Amino acid sequence: MSHLILPAAIILSVLSTRDAALLAKLQGTWRIEGIAFSRGLESTPLARSFKARIGEYVLWDTEQKMLLGLPGCPLSKIVLRPERQDSGGIRALELRDPEYNLFKPGIFFIRDTRLFLCYGCNSGEQFPTDFEVERAVQPLILLTLRRIDNHPGLEASRRLVARMQGKWRVAAVISTDGRGEVKHDISDLRGSICTITGNVIQCDVPAPRKTGTLHFAINAAHEPARIYTRDFCGIIGFDSNGRLKIAAYRVADFIKGMVPRELEPPESFDEIGPRKLYLTLEPIAVTK
Incomplete structure (x- = not known):
């Protein structure tokens, strides 16, 4: 045979x-x-x-x-x-x-x-x-x-994902509903611990105690770099203090005109607009 x-x-x-x-x-x-x-x-x-x-x-x-x-x-x-x-x-x-x-x-x-x-x-x-x-x-x-x-888009995307790896604490979060009003229940996320491994974010919310996971991908061919998830799509980057910042539109597609243009939210909540999400994550130092 x-x-x-x-x-x-x-x-x-x-x-x-x-x-x-x-x-x-x-x-x-x-x-x-x-x-x-x-x-x-x-x-x-x-x-x-x-x-x-x-x-x-x-x-x-x-x-x-x-x-x-x-x-x-x-x-x-x-x-x-x-x-x-x-x-x-x-x-x-x-x-x-x-x-x-x-x-x-x-x-x-x-x-x-x-x-x-x-x-x-x-x-x-x-x-x-x-x-x-x-x-x-x-x-x-x-x-x-x-x-x-x-x-350099593909290589830049991989470098950004590599920099995101590890544990992060949610330092600030703003989210609006379909009418542009601030969702106060989203404040539960403040203080949550997010662990990023590969292209998966695991978020542990302290109160009420729950855990969620979210797949993501980075497209750094654009400036600022873009983040895609099933829950939101937007822009992503680091500030001068090494904090990870996300500004997004809460739908599963990148829609021009709806995604924020800046990582920082407007000073007035009235200017944020509907279905927006602003996240600031602080790195958690690894103790040996």
Whole structure:
């Protein structure tokens, strides 16, 4: 049977080499150059907010299997589907939610320095069949992206995540509801201990005693750097005292015009606006 095993091993080697070459092409920073929509989406508020994202950066981290900054799903775990014989170079992929067993189906194709990525607005198994989104019945988004060679965005993102590791105490927190009024119950978070390990934040709230976890990702191709989570998306950075500061809009997408532009909150609560979140975390020194 050894004469049958050898060809199979060779085939697997060729496939893995082919995928490795593909991943090398995908790794890095991409700029959104165009967005198109399927019928029924073109004139919606969703389409208008997405079109405002043209010119922004998307990070494809093939080592972590993450795609960061996509309109509608800025924090996505990537699963590549096997290549079909008749695909013509088109590959299917799953844009997976890192916390739940859900994914948005998509396809992509690389031509020179351009990446064409088409994906559904909804979760499910109905993958796009081609890039002709104007003829599609299901709600689809088509992005045209261009590779930005030698861009430091991916490395800068990893450095920021590395600096975030460890234990932090919530020193200040401001959150508003959908009407822009301050949520006083959020004050329970003040004094909480947040432990950041990898790309997960675990927060221990002292009263009432409870623990929560939140996956996050950083896109430092932008200035200030952006943070994406399932609960909020916004900007992130450190002040001169080494405190970690987050200013965000409490939805699971980065929406221009709604995310704060500054890490510091306005002096007046009346100027904060709806669904905003401002966090200040102080580092907890490690005692030996």
